[in-house]
Amino acid sequence: MISVLEAHAIIMSSTNVASRTETVSLAGLPGRVVAEDIFAEFPMPRFTNAAMDGFAVMHDDIAGSSASRPARLPVVQEIPAGKQSTERLEPGTCAQIMTGAPLPNGADTVVPFEDTSGFGRQEVEFFKASKPGANIRRAGEEVARGELIVPKGTRATPAETGLLAAFGLPAIAAFRRPRVSILTVGDELRLPGEPAGPLAIYNSNLPLLEACALAAGAEVVEALQLPDDPAGIMEATRRSLETCDLLVTAGGISSGQYDFMHETLTALDVVEKFWKVAQKPGKPLYFGSAPSGALVFSLPGNPVSALACFIEYALPCLARMQGCEPPPKLQVCLEEPFPADMKRHRFLFGRLRSESGRLLCSLSPKTESHMLTTARGANCIVESAPAPAPLPAGSMVTCNPLPWAGYC
Numbered sequence: 001m002i003s004v005l006e007a008h009a010i011i012m013s014s015t016n017v018a019s020r021t022e023t024v025s026l027a028g029l030p031g032r033v034v035a036e037d038i039f040a041e042f043p044m045p046r047f048t049n050a051a052m053d054g055f056a057v058m059h060d061d062i063a064g065s066s067a068s069r070p071a072r073l074p075v076v077q078e079i080p081a082g083k084q085s086t087e088r089l090e091p092g093t094c095a096q097i098m099t100g101a102p103l104p105n106g107a108d109t110v111v112p113f114e115d116t117s118g119f120g121r122q123e124v125e126f127f128k129a130s131k132p133g134a135n136i137r138r139a140g141e142e143v144a145r146g147e148l149i150v151p152k153g154t155r156a157t158p159a160e161t162g163l164l165a166a167f168g169l170p171a172i173a174a175f176r177r178p179r180v181s182i183l184t185v186g187d188e189l190r191l192p193g194e195p196a197g198p199l200a201i202y203n204s205n206l207p208l209l210e211a212c213a214l215a216a217g218a219e220v221v222e223a224l225q226l227p228d229d230p231a232g233i234m235e236a237t238r239r240s241l242e243t244c245d246l247l248v249t250a251g252g253i254s255s256g257q258y259d260f261m262h263e264t265l266t267a268l269d270v271v272e273k274f275w276k277v278a279q280k281p282g283k284p285l286y287f288g289s290a291p292s293g294a295l296v297f298s299l300p301g302n303p304v305s306a307l308a309c310f311i312e313y314a315l316p317c318l319a320r321m322q323g324c325e326p327p328p329k330l331q332v333c334l335e336e337p338f339p340a341d342m343k344r345h346r347f348l349f350g351r352l353r354s355e356s357g358r359l360l361c362s363l364s365p366k367t368e369s370h371m372l373t374t375a376r377g378a379n380c381i382v383e384s385a386p387a388p389a390p391l392p393a394g395s396m397v398t399c400n401p402l403p404w405a406g407y408c
Contacts (some may be wrong), residue, residue, distance in 0.1 A: 003275045004312075004345040007287070010273050011317055014289055018323035019173040022206045025171045029156045031217050032174040033322040038150040040167060043140030048103045050079075051135045055116060055124055056095040056107035059132040067238060070117075070125040079104060094124060103136060110135035153324045155217065178321040180213045181222040181240035182206060185233060185252035185261060186301065189225055204303050204372055205250040212310050213248070215404050216318040228252070229398030237264050241290045246319060248314060254284045261298050262286065270296055278386075279345040281305035282370035285313070300368040308347045310403065311381060332359040332382075332399040339367070340387035349378035352399055361399050379405035 002010075022033040034081065057073065065071035073094040079085050081100040089095055089106035096109060096119060097103070112135060113119060115128040143149060149167065150160050156174070162170060190196040191205040203225055210223045221244055226233055233252070239249050252261035253275075262275065270288040277285045282305045286298035299306040299316050319326045332352060340346055349364040361382055366374040381400045382390055391397065 001278050001283075003290060004277060004279055005013045007274060007277045007285070007313065008316070011287060011313055012320065014273060015289075015317050015320045018321055020176040021173045022176050023171050024174040024198050026161050026169070029161050029164070029172070029174065030158055032177070033217065033324045034150050034152055034154045034156055034160070035173040035175045035323060037148055037152045037171060038164065038169070040143045040145055040147045040149050042167070043145045044143035044166065045137050045139055045141070049137050050097045050099055050103060050110045050309075051137050052110060052112045053099050054110050054112040054114075054135065055096060055126075056089060056097045056104055056131075057109050057111055057126075058089065058091055058107060059109040059130075061092060061094070062109070062111060062126045065126040065129045067127045070127050071129075072123055072125055074123050075121065077104070108136075109133060121360065134249045155322075155324055171217040171281055175323040177217060177219040178245040178318055179221045179243065180218040180246045180318075181224075181244035182209050182213065182220060183222075183224050183226055183233075183236055183240060183247070183249045184209075184301075185226050185228060185249065187228045189251075191225055196312050205301065205306050207298075208303060208307060208372075209248055209299075209310060211249060212307070212314070213318070216315050218246070218318050220396050228260065230264070233260050234264050237261075238268055241268060241270070241292050241294050243294075244294050246314070246318065247290070247294055247296045248310070249296070249298045250306045251299075253286050253298040253300060264271060265296060265298065276344075278343065279347065280341050281347065282309040283344070285309050287313070300369070304349075304369040304374055307372075307375055308349075308381060309375050310402065312347065315403065327401065327403070330359060330399045330401065331396050332361045334391060334393050334395045334397055335360050337394050338363065338382065338384050338391040338395065338397060340384040340389070340391050342388055343386055345386060346384045348382050349374045350380050350382040350399070351378060352380040352401060359399070361397070378402065 024032055062071045075096050076093040077087055078096040079101040080098045084105035096106050109130055111130045117125040168332045177268055184206045188201050190200045191203055206223055210220050213220050226236055252259045270290045273287045275286045284300050288296045299309045316326045350361045352361045364374040379402050383398050
């Protein structure tokens with residue numbers, strides 16, 4: 001049995017950093033990892049333009065204007081967005097201009113129409129003097145030509161999608177999504193929606209792990225429920241290892257009479273990197289590599305154990321397969337005692353929040369590995385190395401925010 005730190009080191013040393021890429025359209029980009037540095041091919045804004053609807057002026061012509069003594073200027077041109085001014089603005093004149101329209105040569109200030117007598121007049125009164133240079137977006141003030149706008153390794157969000165669109169890019173190179181196969185094992189399991197007798201258990205692990213893999217940016221190529229049949233488990237596992245980058249199984253990895261997964265993986269020449277970790281929950285965790293190059297996580301069957309192990313170990317592995325690293329864990333203050341284990345690293349779901357500049361965490365009230373309600377409402381996993389006694393409230397502990405949950 002190895003430690004949590006040893007398990008992480010083995011997994012990271014066994015996981016190849018992403019190299020295969022594909023072209024992805026903007027519509028399919030959110031959640032994907034950008035495979036190249038992307039630089040601005042032009043400045044943003046591309047040209048100096050008006051930040052508000054109003055009038056382009058020379059500031060000297062409106063300086064000192066007020067409601068009681070308005071400046072009056074003739075309107076000599078109208079400039080809508082998308083149209084270039086062809087005339088230089090001369091002293092003592094103004095141009096009606098719309099938001100985003102290029103500023104005419106000679107103008108140095110835009111006065112909002114709300115501070116004037118308004119549109120539709122040949123001569124405009126200015127009731128307030130804007131500051132010199134007000135309401136103007138200067139060319140390149142946001143992004144200079146050649147500036148890095150999206151670094152390689154960024155997991156794209158709608159913000160990156162919009163930014164790339166603003167620079168006219170319809171598609172970019174992204175790392176290929178890891179192909180994940182998921183197998184769950186157990187005669188007693190029934191899929192949601194199937195009839196279930198009084199001794200049956202609905203299979204929560206299959207949709208749970210599929211959702212986790214999708215949230216991690218992976219492509220789930222197979223998700224199967226298998227009975228406790230050695231031949232069937234062997235065939236399904238063999239087939240999965242030929243088509244996936246990562247195989248995740250749940251159930252059948254302990255040492256019981258009906259636990260066939262370990263012997264199946266051995267028979268298929270999967271190289272065992274480790275089996276069993278000094279942790280709670282998830283002691284029977286298995287990790288290995290197949291001749292095909294696929295990596296294998298075999299998780300315990302209890303849903304909380306499976307979920308905690310996937311978050312702690314499979315998520316960082318999937319991140320590296322996609323060319324990025326998971327967010328760092330946080331050091332936070334316990335709001336209540338933490339029931340540390342004397343011999344094993346302990347993981348508990350919890351609730352992380354920020355108060356007065358400090359990060360605080362509380363623990364989910366249910367802690368048993370079969371109680372999936374412990375994860376409901378949680379936004380983090382709180383952990384502690386082995387300790388001889390519970391950690392008191394006020395202790396600093398390590399906290400791993402769940403990637404799909406925020407905190408406030």
